[in-house]
Amino acid sequence: MEKHKEITARKRIFQKGERVIIITTIQDSFTPLPKGLQGTVSHVDDIGTVHVHWDNGSNLGALLEDQIALI
Template sequence: MSFISSAELVILRKMYPEGCRVSLERMVDEPYAKLHPGDLGTVRNVDDAGQIHISWDQGSSVAVIYKVDSCNCLMTKEQMDETLAQMKRIPFENMDRLQAWMEEKLLPVFPKLFFRPAINGELLVEMGCSAFTLKNARITVGFTQDAQGH
């Protein structure tokens, strides 16, 4: 295991905050994890040795080792919160436009995103992963429509 300085650890924790979504770039010497470049997961924490502990969407919980393996942060929890806050401020013409906007913003980070049919003023969006502390993470979008269906 490589030594990590306290300055490097601070930077690493800023780069990979808890709850951020990551994509695996490279993993060395982990034959049992069955992870491949491009696999997605959610950061649980960065330990004092600089290992990035990740809950991978495919079910494993394997750490990315500092200076050996690599991953790329796709979206922090704060960026996700801001994306959802933006959604609240935009008056979408119809459900198709809302769905298209959400797909544009979230599909690169949640490729298994799934929209359930809107019922009674709610659209349920399944995130398509259980890599969060909450299993089967989803978003519920409440909406109202005018007489023209907007």
């Protein structure tokens, strides 16, 4: 139930078109995203992944454990 609340909160906070910044490097085997990278929110899916069009051209989603913030 706690995870459901977190997903609902993410959907409320990270709206389409909002600008975000990575607080802690997102580790991914193929496309690591550095701290400080900015992007534009595309949408938040039903498992809480925030899909972002990053300014470096990547479209990697930010998972629940990844730290991003609105700017």
